[in-house]
Amino acid sequence: MSIFKYDNQYKTQVAKVDGILLCCQEVKNGCEQKAIELAAAYKSRLMPLAEFILKETSLLYGKMKPEDLMRSLGIPMIDLDRHIVSYLDPSLDHEHIIEVEFGGLFDRFFRVSVDG
Numbered sequence: 810m811s812i813f814k815y816d817n818q819y820k821t822q823v824a825k826v827d828g829i830l831l832c833c834q835e836v837k838n839g840c841e842q843k844a845i846e847l848a849a850a851y852k853s854r855l856m857p858l859a860e861f862i863l864k865e866t867s868l869l870y871g872k873m874k875p876e877d878l879m880r881s882l883g884i885p886m887i888d889l890d891r892h893i894v895s896y897l898d899p900s901l902d903h904e905h906i907i908e909v910e911f912g913g914l915f916d917r918f919f920r921v922s923v924d925g
Contacts, residue, residue: 812841819886827852830886840889847887850914851894855879858894858918862909865921870901882907 816823826848859875882896
């Protein structure tokens with residue numbers, strides 16, 4: 810039995826691992842292991858990720874502690890297919906969706922996009 814289930818809200822396959830949402834369009838061989846690895850890597854790389862987001866969004870949100878930022882962003886959704894972590898319901902400003910493109914197991918960050 811797969812940890813992924815189709816979710817009508819997101820229109821994709823979604824799993825929840827350690828409080829983190831992970832998604833993919835099609836559950837392929839190895840997806841569950843990849844989801845577990847990405848969830849663990851996300852938690853271990855949280856501070857470098859927060860610092861990257863802050864560096865890229867400082868003009869929009871001003872100075873802020875990394876811990877405060879991550880609390881404000883809400884539950885992350887990691888897209889296994891696109892290598893993007895999205896914050897779809899941030900309490901940071903109640904308006905914007907923030908996405909970060911990453912590489913590997915969160916060992917590289919490429920860009921931050923703010924939409925909304």
